[in-house]
Amino acid sequence: MTTSSTDPGSMDAQTSGNGAKPGPMLAADGTPLKRSLNRALRRQKLRALMLIAPLLIFVLITFIAPIADMLFRSVRNEIVQETLPMTVEALKSWDEETTELPDEKVFEAAYYDMFLAAEQKLHTRLGTRLNYELTGISSLFRKTGRAVDRFDTDKYVDDFAALDPSWKDPATWAAMFANEDIAKALPQTAHLWQRWTDFLQTKNEDPAKEDVEPFLFTSLYSELMAGADVSGLSPRLEQAAGAVKTFTPVSIEQQFIDADKDWGNHEVWATIKTYSPAYTPGYFLNAVDAQLTADGVSARPENEQIYGILFKRTIFMSITITLSCIMLGYPVAWLLANLPMRTANILMILVLLPFWTSLLVRTSAWKVMLQQQGVINDVLVWLGIISDSGRLIMINNQFGTIVAMTHILLPFMILPLYSVMQTIPPTYLRAAKSLGATNWVAFWRVYFPQSVPGIGAGSILVFILAIGYYITPEIVGGTTGTFISNRIAYHISSSLNWGLAAALGSILLAAVLILYYAYDRIVGIDNVKLG
Amino acid sequence: MKLTKALLAATAVAIAGTAYAASHSDMANEMTLVSWGGAYQNSQQKAYVEPYLAEHPDVSVTWDESSAEAVAKLRAMNEAGNITWDLVDVVASDAIRLCDEGLAMEVDFDEVLAPGDDGSTPTDDFGEMLVSDCYIPQIVYSTTVGYRTDMVGDTPPTDICAIFDTETYPGKRSLEKRPINNMEWALLCDGVPKAEIYDVLETEEGQQRALDKLATIKDDVIWWSSGADTPQLLADGEVVMGSTYNGRLFSVIEEQDQPVAMLWDAQVFDLDGWIIPTGLPEDRLARVLDFVKFATDTQRLADQAKYISYGPARKSSAPLVGKHAELGIEMGPHMPTDPANAKNTFIYNYEFWADYRDDIDAKFQAWLAQ
Amino acid sequence: MGLPPYATTGQRIWYYAFRVICGLIFFFLIAPIVVVMPLSFNAEDFFTFTPEMLRLDPAGYSLKHYRDFFQTSDWQAAMWNSLKIAPMATLLSVGFGTLAAIGLSSEHVPFRRAIMAILISPMIVPLIISAAGMYFFYSRIGLQGTYLGVVLAHAALGIPFVIITVTATLVGFDRSLTRAAANMGADPVTTFFRVQMPLILPGVISGGLFAFITSFDEVVVVLFVGSAGQKTLPWQMFIGLREQISPTILAVATMLVAISIVLLTVVELLRRRSERLRGMSPG
Incomplete structure (x- = not known):
């Protein structure tokens, strides 16, 4: 309890009291009336709130939270980023205004993402999502998911294995990326290896026993071709780095287009890029008969306005x-x-x-x-x-x-x-x-x-x-x-x-x-x- | 995180699958089966659930009539990692979606299903009915047209284009409130050769052409959304003809004895069958696999035809199809797959509709709303 | 409001015309029920008045749909589920709702408007949005497809009715009664149960009945939040309408109407009692 001199109520009384200093009005128990009333009011408020609180919490949890959660779905769009993380990253440098298709780098990224997504059966979900925006993506993704583990990139596996048969042994890879220097020198391949082993572990499979998939060799090839500095890290790598220039390259773009010619369609890529952010106004635009395309917001065709x-x-x-x-x-x-x-x-x-x-x-x-x-x-x-x-x-x-x-x-x-x-x-x-x-x-x-x-x-x-x-x-x-x-x-x-x-x-x-x-x-x- | 969970669940299934072969003892005694309700569910109950329960008296079965929302519900259950269903009856297009999304378990047919009575392997016996790796078909049904015999005068309709012929057959007709089937029929009756229908329907002009054809009868159509609608409308004399599932028409004509007859022309075949959700615990999966093996063997599928006029999905069941359980009529001629009925048929084009469903549906609904 | 003896012919015509109009509106209100009752005795499996029925031929009528209801395990299970879910949901909404209404009726509640809006929201949010939201959210926290989940969802839907009816009763509540009780040495709990409760009881019961009926007649939310084990009567009726048209649902409806009449009579009697107790206008 503070003394009455510091109580704001009594201060008021003193300052407005023309110096006559009448004491503050007191309640029966001796506390200033104003404070006593305030306290009673506070208690009353508290009591009312205590009575309301159980129901309020009940309604907030059983009703308001579900509604908020539901409405939040109208802007959420993480699925693109989560399924195709590398593609989304690579597409950032592609200008969708040009009529050109994205470059080989993007196709390569899409290949890695697609391979992993297909293994996890996530690609068709994304296909369904993007099909809302562009008809045909659904089957495009489904077809590509089936084709992606039959790409000609297995040629690289043979090329590497011809240099040193131990390349085919998953234990080689596990040991290689356990070495931090190598992981630093080959960041992309190391990252993919990590995603791959994570995936295998969730399936309770031992990464050291599963075949090393061609997409890992493709990434290794691509990084070595780009001049990754592996000198002094491992003789096997140094040998490979010297030899990769003699490999015949496989065009990943061609592989995609062979799988489905729609990959050569500029619109497909523009759609993926437009819908790559984690939050999108796309659904709201759709709800008002508009659509978000690479060229910005436009009205839907008249025969689809509903x-x-x-x-x-x-x-x-x-x-x-x-x-x-x-x-x-x-x-x-x-x-x-x-x-x-x-x-x-x-x-x-x-x-x-x-x-x-x-x-x-x-x-x-x-x-x-x-x-x-x-x-x-x-x-x-x-x-x-x-x-x-x-x-x-x-x-x-x-x-x-x-x-x-x-x-x-x-x-x-x-x-x-x-x-x-x-x-x-x-x-x-x-x-x-x-x-x-x-x-x-x-x-x-x-x-x-x-x-x-x-x-x-x-x-x-x-x-x-x-x-x-x-x-x-x-x-x-x-x-x-x-x-x-x-x-x-x-x-x-x-x-x-x-x-x-x-x-x-x-x-x-x-x-x-x-x-x-x-x-x-x-x-x-x-x-x-x-x- | 979610992914991890789903994958863990998938692994559990894979392990459970192998464990199943080893031991039969650890089986759950409760099963939740998801189906459509109504006469169809009743035929399943009679043909295989009751016989199975007679053999396994300690097992109990709960039905959930949620097949219409199965994909949505399974997706939400999967998001939550809490699968409450054991076996789900869905149409083929839904099964393909579920399989694509990893919500349905892939099945090794030759391992899981019983061989045919004639000794054929399940793969051969089901043949081209196996449209997806996750899908165990039970029956072939068709969407076709029934008409009031007392409202068509002396010239009962003989082909599908009667739907569009309001001069000869005045009155309302009922069609399903979705583009699938209606668009195909519209193009067919607008003179597009059957083989080219989907090529035409891929194009903007083709879609418009189908809608224009439908527009000629738009004022005369009552659009249905549940399978029970057309039979009720026919029984009331509210429509002169309408599309529905052939089993419903059988029931109106033979069981309810209403003045209705049906067309087999341009019937659209579709499948109905089971999927097993991914992520079932070991004991429940073991029970489901045991049940499915029993419920889809040659005799059981043939038995189902006693209760409803849908064709068994196994070739080996066809010769065993007998008489209706109560009416005692031969069921063979009422099967959509009977050669006499299957002279001009469509097969639901799963691939096409997976792609064009969203797009054409938006146009169709906009057209309806105008 | 009788007709005064000096009324003119015009007034007389208007007086009777008005009553006829009101009679027609009342008929409009109960017409569907009038139609449903005879159809529930239909001997056929469609919602159609058959020629036999119109001729009042006994062959056109049967009790088979009632038998169907009592002999089908699905319908029986659905009825029991409804009877298990609705009272629990009602209990929850009435318990929490009454307390909150009393809290809300005190004069000094901060953020009263906002709190009220939140508590009333289950009534104003379109059902389909509520259903979908609860469906996703409850799936995530493991409540989807459980008895508890359905009870909680239905309790939430019933709350606005309890809040509205109880608050309305409290508006007419004379606060000096509780003060008098306190003055005479009753502690707050005793005051609540011996003084306040008996007087607001009619409001609580009426709110409870609304909450009960909300749960008992609710189909959209249970369809999403529930699973086979919680199939309620309306759900079973919904399936009945969608998959196989069967007048069994009309038989159920007829029985429910009979129960409603009983419940409404109870409410009416309670209201008379409460008015007597509060010394307001006698009936």
């Missing part, structure tokens, strides 16, 4: 659904609010019953009712309102989605409307009428303005829920009645383009959060009542 349409449609349909909910919900809420409590509560069960019936069942029920041979058409034909051949088309289009979703979301409109209307005293209406207002004027000028908060609450609730729906539109929406969420679901479970799904999801979530913020500002989240 997300713009879907976002617009999702918003348009959500607004329509919200409006329908207001139209249908308002009279019902008014009736409920103006009936005696007991009757209202019984009618309330009719509102809540569908609310608590399985969503799947309600959606299928709408299917049964709305289809051309369905209940509504049957009744209309039976009544003679329409002819048998003129049955109405009410499902697998926007109309079907709007009807089914209005039905599903209507209780979310009625409940907040009802709770607001309950608080409007009926005497206001009577007063207006007794002052000479007609029914309509009394309603429109007196009652309606007071019910607007309820409309606001219900509308935003309905809109937020509608915008994220996907099962109902999937079942009754056909092609024109589906939402952006259907596409997200498709990318998550069928096309496996999780990055794009995350980008679409982020945009959708941003829209919802803006609405939530508006809702909280206008209505306050505390004012929602359910049942």
Whole structure:
């Protein structure tokens, strides 16, 4: 405890006290009141936070963390760097603006990366990833993965072995790179040897027993040709360094192009280079019908633009659904609010019953009712309102989605409307009428303005829920009645383009959060009542 | 790190594979089988799961109807290093994807599978059905077209192009909500010779041409996304014809006795079969291998045809295909592979769709949404 | 709001027209349920009113879909799973949620808006995003495909309902009651259980019911987070719709509607009780 002279509260009191020095106001236990109050307030705050903390932590872990993790996928792109590290490095010095293909160095790097990736079966994953950006890369990688261990580079193995048969012995290699000087003189080969042995060890295989693969010889050849200084390190190496100039070189570029002619396609390389950073805006651009190419950002071809349409449609349909909910919900809420409590509560069960019936069942029920041979058409034909051949088309289009979703979301409109209307005293209406207002004027000028908060609450609730729906539109929406969420679901479970799904999801979530913020500002989240 | 884990798991599999040959004793007693649900899963249950359980009363089987999301789920399980499935039923294109990504275990067919009843090796017996090193096919099914007999007048359709003939066959038709199969049929009916279809479909113009052909009936199409849709639509008289799997049509026609008939023209063959996820612990792998050997032998595959009209993937099973278990009708003529039915067929082009799926699908969906 | 005796003809017409309109809207609300009930007695395996059914021919009706539900191990397992998952999830959301709501209702909570937004978020984040996020994240921490994983996911989804309903009850809560209790020497725990709890109980129960129904009717998240061992009723229904159309799901729905009616009646009775206790307008 500090003395009262250093307490800011009492300092205040002293300085403002005109020198008369009245003592600070004290609480019952003798501490200054201000401090005592502050302490009580702090304790109260602490107590409140302690009560909230368990749930907050619970929600953060079980809900917020997963969502954040999911949305983060929309920019992550490490797969290119991780699968083709050397290629990405080598491509940095290649100018994709020129029409020329990358040089032999890049092809060599790609060969090493590809060989190791194919051994680990990672190349096809990368192929799938890059196929989102350029059609055909998927099979290009698959084919090359199969071809890469049959490249003509095994010629180097024979060449080296002709100089000294011990080159073929993996123990030679293990011993060679155990020597730090050699590893320093031949950094690339040493690095590849390291990756190779790491890989073998994860497979529980002994590097000293496995064949030395041609790609290691290729790297050795290439480094020795580049003039790596190995003098005095090992007689075997010195002999090889002297002899490599007599080897006939193998063009790795040619090997790649023989495996698949697409490697000669400038666009393939440009795509790899464009998507080599660990984070990419590519998915987000894709989500707004644009694409990232080597030439920068451009719009997708018109016949592939879909997300713009879907976002617009999702918003348009959500607004329509919200409006329908207001139209249908308002009279019902008014009736409920103006009936005696007991009757209202019984009618309330009719509102809540569908609310608590399985969503799947309600959606299928709408299917049964709305289809051309369905209940509504049957009744209309039976009544003679329409002819048998003129049955109405009410499902697998926007109309079907709007009807089914209005039905599903209507209780979310009625409940907040009802709770607001309950608080409007009926005497206001009577007063207006007794002052000479007609029914309509009394309603429109007196009652309606007071019910607007309820409309606001219900509308935003309905809109937020509608915008994220996907099962109902999937079942009754056909092609024109589906939402952006259907596409997200498709990318998550069928096309496996999780990055794009995350980008679409982020945009959708941003829209919802803006609405939530508006809702909280206008209505306050505390004012929602359910049942 | 993740890679290391995956590789370690792969190693465990390799070791387990050899260990299996040595001892039969250490087998898990619980298996989670993943399949499609519905009549197909029922045929698997009847034809090989129940007989297997009768022989091994201490084993229990849980079904997970997640085949439709199998690739996504296996990928996530693999990321997490926690494989909860033992044996997964998938279509061939998914199996190829899973195998490519190292999510499915490569299988030495001659070692793991039982030889055919006629003494042929599994490799010969399955023959060209072995489209991937990881994939053990069970059945051949086809996507084809069924129609309401009471809605087509006196001239029932005889070929696939009836789909596009709204003059003769007015009314709605149902097609699958994806480009695969529909694009091929559209080009075929637009006069492209069968052999050239994929060459045409590789080009922008070819894709547009297929979409233009589909556009002629766009207003008359109900697009389905689950196998149960077309049978329901046909039963309701909601569509005059629609594409679906031949087994579904068999069920509507023969079991439910609805006024429906089917076409075999231009049916598209596809396979359905098992994959074993990589990374199973030794005891579970041993159990799965034991089960798979039993479940894909000649007799079991032939038995499956008693419950559903899909053709066994083994050649040696064909002569053993008998009568339907409940209806007592000969199943042979209902097999998509029956020579009378297989006069004009397509085979799902896995290679082509692996490459063009993303691209054509984007165009197809954009076209649908417009 | 009866019709006054001096009402004009126009007012009379409007009065009755309005009631008819409301009646139609109520009908719209329960129409799907009305349609589902007879179809669940369909003798055929499709969602179609057969001519026999329309003629009220007994041959068109059967209880086979109900039998199917009670005799199929899949449906039984699904029902038990639902009954194992929903109460646990409800318990978690109600336990944590009630405490937090009480904390939130005190006047001096820092960052109240932000905290509220986080706690409400499971309701406003589109389900498909939640499902996918939980799926990836839970896979990584080993919760995907486990009972605990599904319970936690469903508890998270139920929390906003508990928070909203309990906070709403606390708005009408008279704080002098707890002070009085404290004054008379009750410690905080006693005060909570003997004074506060009985009064906010209806809000807690109503929130709990919402949480329960959320879990009981939830299909998207469980489809992702769960595995075969946690197949719930809605999941089984979803498979039923996707792979083989069978009116069994309609039979299930009919039974669930019956249960819902019981639950709703309970809520209504509780509400009347609470209003009596709080001395508010009698029913």
